[in-house]
Amino acid sequence: MYDSGKILTGLIIFLLLITFPFWYNLGQASYEPPDLVLPEDSQQCIEPTQWMRTNHMELLNTWRDMSVREGLTTFVSTSGESMEISLQKTCMDCHTDKVNFCDECHNKAAVSPYCWDCHIAPEEVANGQ
């Protein structure tokens, strides 16, 4: 076999590269969910917490399309409760602390949704900005 040394070295480098994420993470602390400041005066979100944690982005996407494009502006949850489809008037009415709720997770997961480029977070109003 010609060049078997080169091929083997190449293979080893290749294997090291594609497994990099695995051994790089070895020994690193595992992911801890951040401490969130939850709304004080409500016990339960519009859907179960675990479901909201996984799916709030899908829900918000659907909310946006239903309200802007279909003109259906009321959401009836699985528990039968009706509420206005509005990030500002419904979600942020309970979650008044964007920094210690939304941002905590988003920063930790390194995702930056651009909702707040347009929608107005409660503290912006409080600051009279």
Next chain:
Amino acid sequence: MDNNRRTFLKIAGISAALGLSGGIPLSLQAYTPADVEYVPTKGQITGKRWGMVIDTRKFTKPEDFQRVIEACHQTHNVPDIQGNEEIKWIWTDHFEQVFPSSSNPYLAERYEQQDFLLLCNHCNNPPCVRVCPTKATFQRADGIIMMDFHRCIGCRYCMAGCPYGSRSFNFSDPKPYVQNLNPDFPARMRGVVEKCTFCAARLEQGQMPACVEASNGGLIFGDLSDPDSEIRKVLRENFTVRRKVELGTNPCVFYIV
């Protein structure tokens, strides 16, 4: 051999079926709970073809215009920017600009000096919708030409398509130019086009358009398809004109001059 193959297919089939029945409902569940519903809000004002009449006789003093423009711009967080980056949903201009094909050199003095209110005409045959590549601009069943600000990519085809200059482009972040942000309505970001939405969001909450409410009867909003509506009565009883009808866009904003 044959038998083996048959057994294999059977087992494969059974496990596929099991996989399907176990897998799909679970993954669907992960997206939408089965029994949520999206419905129109109670008390929503509905119509089949919205239109507006502007009674120009009722707009004589600068305050008459100012009141209406402020009502709209305050409600919708329209920024106050001077110069050529101006954003406007409802604004004023002179007769020759508003009705270029109807003006003549010996115009009555009243028209020559008076300003006229302008807004998106919510055309029945809207070129802005036809040219928008992302469907960010779209026509609803009730005739409202809506903007989905989420979807706009800022290509400005709609601005080139609209023969009425009804659209404005955000050259920079508009938020710092909004006095007293209204938290009930979003603002916009840089790179997005905006315009009057015939107050679709207010209609859905059972309210008339903000400009109509502030106009003291100078603006009449209603369903053009309903012969008994107030707007049809006003149109029957008054001579009205529309802007640039010769272009075939079929505008739904009428002017009593």
